[in-house]
Amino acid sequence: MIPGVDGFMYPNEVELQWSLLIVLYPYITGLVAGAFILASLERVFKVEAVRPTYRLALLTALAFLLVAPLPLQLHLGHPERSIEMYLTPHRSSAMAMFGFVYLWYLTVVLLLEIWLEFRADIVRMAQTTKGLTRLVYKALTLGSENLSPAARRIDDKVGYAVTVIGIPSAFLLHGYVGFIFGSIKANPWWSSPLMPIVFLFSAMVSGIATVLLLYMASMKVKKMAIDMRCLDTIAKYLFYTFVIDFTLEMLDLIHRTYEADESFRSLDFMVHTRLWGSQVILQILLGTLVPLVLLAANQLWTFSEAKRRAMYVIACGLTLVGIFAMRWNVVIGGQLFSKSFLGYTTYKVEFAAREGLLAASALMLLPFVIFIVLVKLLPPWPERETT
Amino acid sequence: MVLRRFLRDSGHLVRPAIVLLAAMGLFLVVRSAVIPKAFGQYGHYRPGALDAIRARPISFAGQDTCVACHDEQAKVRAAGKHAHVACEACHGPLAKHADDPTANVPKRPEVANLCRRCHEKDAAKPQGFPQVATVEHSAGMACNSCHQPHNPHL
Amino acid sequence: MDISRRDLFTMGGKLLVLASVGASLEQITGAAPPTDAYRMAEHWWGMIIDVDKCIGCGNCARACSRENNVPSGYFRTWVERYEIEEGRPPHVESPNGALDGFPPSKREDVKSFYVPKLCNQCADSPCVQVCPVGATFVSPDGVVLVDETYCLGCRYCVQACPYGCRYLHPDKNTVDKCTLCYHRITKGLTTACCESCPTGARQLVDFKDPKDPVHEFLRHNKVQVLKPYMATQAKVYYKNLDGAVR
Numbered sequence: 001m002i003p004g005v006d007g008f009m010y011p012n013e014v015e016l017q018w019s020l021l022i023v024l025y026p027y028i029t030g031l032v033a034g035a036f037i038l039a040s041l042e043r044v045f046k047v048e049a050v051r052p053t054y055r056l057a058l059l060t061a062l063a064f065l066l067v068a069p070l071p072l073q074l075h076l077g078h079p080e081r082s083i084e085m086y087l088t089p090h091r092s093s094a095m096a097m098f099g100f101v102y103l104w105y106l107t108v109v110l111l112l113e114i115w116l117e118f119r120a121d122i123v124r125m126a127q128t129t130k131g132l133t134r135l136v137y138k139a140l141t142l143g144s145e146n147l148s149p150a151a152r153r154i155d156d157k158v159g160y161a162v163t164v165i166g167i168p169s170a171f172l173l174h175g176y177v178g179f180i181f182g183s184i185k186a187n188p189w190w191s192s193p194l195m196p197i198v199f200l201f202s203a204m205v206s207g208i209a210t211v212l213l214l215y216m217a218s219m220k221v222k223k224m225a226i227d228m229r230c231l232d233t234i235a236k237y238l239f240y241t242f243v244i245d246f247t248l249e250m251l252d253l254i255h256r257t258y259e260a261d262e263s264f265r266s267l268d269f270m271v272h273t274r275l276w277g278s279q280v281i282l283q284i285l286l287g288t289l290v291p292l293v294l295l296a297a298n299q300l301w302t303f304s305e306a307k308r309r310a311m312y313v314i315a316c317g318l319t320l321v322g323i324f325a326m327r328w329n330v331v332i333g334g335q336l337f338s339k340s341f342l343g344y345t346t347y348k349v350e351f352a353a354r355e356g357l358l359a360a361s362a363l364m365l366l367p368f369v370i371f372i373v374l375v376k377l378l379p380p381w382p383e384r385e386t387t
Numbered sequence: 388m389v390l391r392r393f394l395r396d397s398g399h400l401v402r403p404a405i406v407l408l409a410a411m412g413l414f415l416v417v418r419s420a421v422i423p424k425a426f427g428q429y430g431h432y433r434p435g436a437l438d439a440i441r442a443r444p445i446s447f448a449g450q451d452t453c454v455a456c457h458d459e460q461a462k463v464r465a466a467g468k469h470a471h472v473a474c475e476a477c478h479g480p481l482a483k484h485a486d487d488p489t490a491n492v493p494k495r496p497e498v499a500n501l502c503r504r505c506h507e508k509d510a511a512k513p514q515g516f517p518q519v520a521t522v523e524h525s526a527g528m529a530c531n532s533c534h535q536p537h538n539p540h541l
Numbered sequence: 542m543d544i545s546r547r548d549l550f551t552m553g554g555k556l557l558v559l560a561s562v563g564a565s566l567e568q569i570t571g572a573a574p575p576t577d578a579y580r581m582a583e584h585w586w587g588m589i590i591d592v593d594k595c596i597g598c599g600n601c602a603r604a605c606s607r608e609n610n611v612p613s614g615y616f617r618t619w620v621e622r623y624e625i626e627e628g629r630p631p632h633v634e635s636p637n638g639a640l641d642g643f644p645p646s647k648r649e650d651v652k653s654f655y656v657p658k659l660c661n662q663c664a665d666s667p668c669v670q671v672c673p674v675g676a677t678f679v680s681p682d683g684v685v686l687v688d689e690t691y692c693l694g695c696r697y698c699v700q701a702c703p704y705g706c707r708y709l710h711p712d713k714n715t716v717d718k719c720t721l722c723y724h725r726i727t728k729g730l731t732t733a734c735c736e737s738c739p740t741g742a743r744q745l746v747d748f749k750d751p752k753d754p755v756h757e758f759l760r761h762n763k764v765q766v767l768k769p770y771m772a773t774q775a776k777v778y779y780k781n782l783d784g785a786v787r
Binding site for chain 2: 593643648691724
């Protein structure tokens with residue numbers, strides 16, 4: 001009767017409310033949280049092997065964090081009113097606190113840590129460059145050029161403290177995004193106390209994979225040698241996190257199947273039809289099992305460097321596709337079935353519309369543009385360039 | 388001496404703190420300036436919204452308004468099965484007519500569709516409700532050639 | 542980095558802040574407080590629906606649409622027809638929300654009936670709970686309303702409503718829903734849907750009015766709210782609601 005609708009939808013349910021852009025939102029926020037947690041591996045947990053990616057991970061987190069609110073902004077019916085979230089935040093709303101969590105994470109954690117980490121380079125640049133560039137670096141020093149060993153020691157201590165605060169903050173940032181979905185009791189596909197923690201671990205998986213790929217790409221562009229010990233260590237951590245993530249997701253699936261509550265028939269049918277490609281094929285088979293096998297193989301056997309690199313690239317690439325599919329299945333899947341459990345609707349991505357494929361692609365490219373600018377501004381590999 | 392050196396070497400940390408505090412201060416100033424008046428008076432919302440919603444125009448005048456003028460029709464209707472059917476249930480929204488009866492003269496309802504909407508036989512209708520398969524019942528004859536809509540009993 | 546510092550205040554850039562400051566200033570010059578006899582504290586609105594009286598004529602949906610200028614394709618109230626064959630999942634339809642009534646039922650050998658739907662005016666409303674800014678709220682007289690000058694259009698409330706009663710107004714870009722004809726009931730009129738219901742299947746009620754028939758109704762009938770397990774304290778009560786209705 002209604003095109004795209006099978007069975008019965010409440011009449012206002014036919015149209016999806018949260019589009020592709022809202023898929024990007026948890027995806028990008030997840031990359032931020034994941035990249036930051038990888039950075040903290042070196043700083044707090046003293047995993048020396050991942051040192052080469054420490055600064056890269058921080059800049060990756062910042063590049064994605066700056067873009068994170070944009071898909072939300074673009075999706076709003078009235079973007080110009082978004083400041084109301086700060087003016088009159090509704091305390092009972094899981095969404096209202098996002099702005100504050102975001103600002104906290106951006107300013108107190110990420111910017112501060114990056115500033116402390118790069119301060120020596122900033123001051124050096126401010127002293128050696130000329131013209132407009134010099135002005136930029138001058139501003140970034142915030143007017144202090146104190147690089148005495150004592151000052152650097154204090155920086156290091158404060159930086160450590162910020163990272164320690166940063167880990168729960170990163171957990172908060174993304175666990176919180178999961179709670180936005182997990183706390184909707186009207187929607188059985190979302191409503192689950194596991195949602196924040198599943199979001200968290202999938203965030204770590206996607207963030208680690210992104211940094212690994214960006215590290216390899218940067219080294220390629222810079223024509224620098226890849227530190228294989230670093231790569232292997234990151235891959236190992238990726239494998240561990242991925243196992244936990246997959247376990248949690250399967251736990252959720254098994255729990256739903258076993259309990260088989262009122263919504264189960266409807267959701268089960270949806271997974272076998274409308275979500276078959278994106279959930280079973282992309283998310284679980286290609287996006288989880290294949291990378292897991294590749295990463296596990298590296299834990300069991302030793303391959304040549306070239307083979308390992310290739311395996312890591314494939315595993316991380318597929319991981320990113322898989323996690324994107326996971327966000328898609330949560331956000332879009334949660335709106336394809338009727339809350340009457342009697343029917344299904346269809347989501348068709350538009351191309352040039354405000355919430356279409358074009359806008360989404362641009363938003364997905366933007367963090368990489370920002371990343372390139374940040375890397376130009378604050379080169380994360382100063383040891384080899386300056387010494 | 389030690390304290391002074393410590394203060395000098397951590398002095399640069401005061402700067403981001405100042406930037407942050409200045410930003411927070413600015414936020415509080417902007418917030419107090421632009422937050423809607425009386426927000427939170429009854430709950431976490433703008434009380435002005437209640438008045439704005441109340442001020443929306445009315446389309447259905449309501450039973451009492453119709454009957455105030457059309458008391459004859461009301462008397463006829465009160466004697467029959469349609470006693471509890473409001474005028475505008477069949478005649479449509481007529482607040483404009485009530486505001487200015489001469490300028491806004493309502494059209495007569497289209498009987499053919501009007502009656503069938505309620506009285507066409509259907510399995511999902513409550514069993515006690517009077518309903519007919521119009522094709523068999525009247526074979527295309529207008530309902531009001533036999534029934535008076537205000538009191539349909541023959 | 543100082544550019545990012547400036548982002549402290551805005552998720553979308555400076556222009557947006559300026560625009561919203563302008564928008565909010567406009568809201569300050571709101572309407573004057575009501576000076577009429579209506580006292581919000583003396584009412585607690587809801588509705589009772591007698592499923593056995595609904596004939597599926599669609600008068601309520603049409604009246605609502607005309608009273609409230611409901612945009613085409615969206616519904617503040619609608620009627621569903623359930624056809625339930627023993628031991629099978631129900632077959633439900635609501636063609637165009639019953640704005641044009643229903644086509645004839647195809648089967649006579651199954652249980653079938655009509656169910657009118659509208660916002661349940663929940664007292665513990667999940668939609669109000671999730672609104673990030675306070676643009677939707679339960680009024681002091683118990684009606685769930687949307688402030689269309691304050692709504693962001695984030696649609697979190699649409700997701701949170703278990704009953705599918707909310708939509709994004711395509712022209713206003715803000716969320717819209719049944720207001721229980723707040724502009725009418727605060728003037729002593731009934732809602733447009735109740736006014737135009739020919740069988741009295743739906744009735745506006747005021748729980749705070751001791752003389753309201755709702756008290757008799759609740760005492761003498763077996764009633765149910767939709768999806769009671771959602772625990773939303775819905776104030777739309779259905780008499781003789783079939784267990785299959787969702």
